Amino acid sequence: xxxxxxxxxxxxxxxxxxxxxxxxxxxxxxxxxxxxxxxxxxxxxxxxxxxxxxxxxxxxxxxxxxxxxxxxxxxxxxxxxxxxxxxxxxxxxxxxxxxxxxxxxxxxxxxxxxxxxxxxxxxxxxxxxxxxxxxxxxxxxxxxxxxxxxxxxxxxxxxxxxxxxxxxxxxxxxxxxxxxxxxxxx
Amino acid sequence: xxxxxxxxxxxxxxxxxxxxxxxxxxxxxxxxxxxxxxxxxxxxxxxxxxxxxxxxxxxxxxxxxxxxxxxxxxxxxxxxxxxxxxxxxxxxxxxxxxxxxxxxxxxxxxxxxxxxxxxxxxxxxxxxxxxxxxxxxxxxxxxxxxxxxxxxxxxxxxxxxxxxxxxxxxxxxxxxxxxxxxxxxx
DNA sequence: GTCTATAACGTGATAGAC
DNA sequence: GTCTATCACGTTATAGAC
Numbered sequence: 001x002x003x004x005x006x007x008x009x010x011x012x013x014x015x016x017x018x019x020x021x022x023x024x025x026x027x028x029x030x031x032x033x034x035x036x037x038x039x040x041x042x043x044x045x046x047x048x049x050x051x052x053x054x055x056x057x058x059x060x061x062x063x064x065x066x067x068x069x070x071x072x073x074x075x076x077x078x079x080x081x082x083x084x085x086x087x088x089x090x091x092x093x094x095x096x097x098x099x100x101x102x103x104x105x106x107x108x109x110x111x112x113x114x115x116x117x118x119x120x121x122x123x124x125x126x127x128x129x130x131x132x133x134x135x136x137x138x139x140x141x142x143x144x145x146x147x148x149x150x151x152x153x154x155x156x157x158x159x160x161x162x163x164x165x166x167x168x169x170x171x172x173x174x175x176x177x178x179x180x181x182x183x184x185x186x
Numbered sequence: 187x188x189x190x191x192x193x194x195x196x197x198x199x200x201x202x203x204x205x206x207x208x209x210x211x212x213x214x215x216x217x218x219x220x221x222x223x224x225x226x227x228x229x230x231x232x233x234x235x236x237x238x239x240x241x242x243x244x245x246x247x248x249x250x251x252x253x254x255x256x257x258x259x260x261x262x263x264x265x266x267x268x269x270x271x272x273x274x275x276x277x278x279x280x281x282x283x284x285x286x287x288x289x290x291x292x293x294x295x296x297x298x299x300x301x302x303x304x305x306x307x308x309x310x311x312x313x314x315x316x317x318x319x320x321x322x323x324x325x326x327x328x329x330x331x332x333x334x335x336x337x338x339x340x341x342x343x344x345x346x347x348x349x350x351x352x353x354x355x356x357x358x359x360x361x362x363x364x365x366x367x368x369x370x371x372x
Numbered sequence: 373g374t375c376t377a378t379a380a381c382g383t384g385a386t387a388g389a390c
Numbered sequence: 391g392t393c394t395a396t397c398a399c400g401t402t403a404t405a406g407a408c
Contacts, residue, residue, distance in 0.1 A: 012391090033295040037385065047392055052386060106295040108344060109219040114292070117345045126349075137357070143341070143349050144362050150345070151337020155329070158294055159303045159336070163312075163329050171323070175369065176330050183365040197408095198375060223400060233377050238401060240375095 016054055018044045023065040028099060032062055032107035059112040066104060067116065070097045072125050080132065084181030085173050091152060092169045102157030121146055133184060145183050152176060202240050204230050209251040214285055218248055218293035245298040252290060253302065256283045258311050266318065270367030271359050277338060278355045288343030307332055319370060331369050338362060 022044040026035045037058055041048040055061040075090035076083075091098070107113045130142035152172075155161040164172065196202075208230040212221045223244055227234040241247040261276035262269075277284070293299045316328035341347040350358065 015391095031295060036383085038383090049386080049393075050391060053391080058385065105291065105344070106300070109217060109292040109295065114345065118347075121345055121347070126347075137361075139349070140353060140357060141361065143347055143353075144358065144365070147337045147341035147347065147350065147362075148334055148365065149337070150340050151333045151335070154336050154340050155333035158291070159300065159307055161304075161307070161312075161329055161333065163325070164333065167326060167329075171326060172330065175323075175327065176333075179330075179334065179365050179369040182368050183361065201375090222398080224398090234400085235378085235402080236376060244400065 012054070015044075015046060015050070019046065019051055019054065019061075020065055023061055027062055027065055028103060031103050032058075032110070032113070057112075059110045062107060062110075063113060063116045066100050067120070069100045070120065070124065072128070076128055076132070080185065081181070083184050084179070085177030087149060088152065088173045088177040088180060089169075091149070091156075092172060098153060098157045101153045105154065105158050121150070125149065129184075135186070141184055145180065148180055148183055198240065201230075201232060201236070205232065205237055205240065205247075206251055209247055213248055213251055214289060217289050218244075218296070218299070243298075245293075245296045248293060248296075249299060249302045252286050253306070255286045256306065256310065258314070262314055262318070266371065267367070269370050270365070271363030273335060274338065274359045274363040274366060275355075277335070277342075278358060284339060284343045287339050291340065291344050307336070311335065315370075321372070327370055331366065334366055334369055 019040065022040050023035075026040055026043065037048050037051055040061075041051055051061065052058075055064065072087075072090075075087050078086055104113060104117055108117055125146045126142050129145055130139050133141055135141065152164075155164055205226065208226050209221075212226055212229065223234050223237055226247075227237055237247065238244075241250065258273075258276075261273050264272055290299060290303055294303055311332045312328050315331055316325050319327055321327065338350075341350055
């Protein structure tokens with residue numbers, strides 16, 4: 001053990017960060033399948049093998065990279081009787097989150113990705129939702145609410161419903177938000 | 187032009203049918219990614235190459251195989267004011283369709299599969315729905331309705347919401363069906 | 373001439389040697 | 391950390407069987 005060792009500068013940290021950045025860009029732009037380990041490596045200026053070494057697998061890199069982008073926290077806080085429309089509005093405005101969701105779903109054939117999707121919904125949406133509702137069937141309503149939210153995201157970013165994508169956002173907020181509200185509170 | 191030509195009996199029809207049957211089974215059971223062309227070929231007792239020759243690609247085989255399983259026709263017909271609950275009920279009872287939907291979504295990284303998903307929703311669900319609603323915003327409501335239906339399917343078969351899967355179906359029909367109804371008819 | 377089988381090609385992720 | 395090997399995949403090229 002060298003007493004004069006540097007204070008652990010973690011010289012691989014910079015490389016990992018670089019890889020993360022490139023992955024985030026490429027995965028979001030081209031999706032999981034179309035983005036190869038070699039593409040990421042080339043763009044980051046590193047060897048393909050070290051990506052696996054650092055992150056374990058392409059799957060885990062994908063999950064780690066795209067996580068922590070979607071936060072419902074902001075949309076959830078506010079008056080309960082406006083929850084439905086507020087959430088739809090947040091959903092329609094934040095394109096970034098939608099894009100990430102789409103990429104994740106399209107990669108959901110991989111088990112790790114699907115597991116992440118599951119955990120993400122449960123922890124980030126259903127759990128806080130169940131907490132803020134106080135009806136006896138709060139838990140059930142929270143799950144149904146999440147499903148309904150997922151439906152809109154699915155339409156917009158997975159099967160790409162052109163009609164909804166180009167429809168006036170306010171009309172969607174009005175109708176879907178209203179229906180969503182009914183799911184949350186009788 | 188030979189007047190006595192046979193009506194193209196397609197000598198390989200039996201083989202194609204065999205491949206279709208095996209594919210249907212394996213794709214539904216193990217999903218798109220985990221099912222290899224070689225697996226299908228082995229199970230069907232044919233050569234891997236002829237699968238590609240007959241169906242063009244694994245993707246097209248997948249789509250052709252799993253199509254025509256989901257038909258909303260039966261659930262759609264009936265009184266309009268009961269549409270929501272009727273559809274949820276149909277959805278919860280027919281496990282087959284859900285399974286197929288899940289497999290399709292998990293393969294939606296492939297462009298052909300995603301295109302099929304898009305067309306499938308548009309033609310089989312949205313279009314007939316828009317026809318039977320007669321409000322001025324019927325078109326919009328039909329699209330929102332489809333999105334909401336997709337959400338429930340997504341929860342049950344893609345991110346596998348255990349709570350919803352094991353919840354009493356009647357409770358779900360009641361709440362989600364009610365909300366769905368509101369989406370369809372003010 | 374149409375259908376089928378053999379063998380290869382290109383590319384993907386990943387594991388192991390240096 | 392880097393390079394190279396390996397293995398599985400979908401797909402194609404080629405040639406044989408009916």
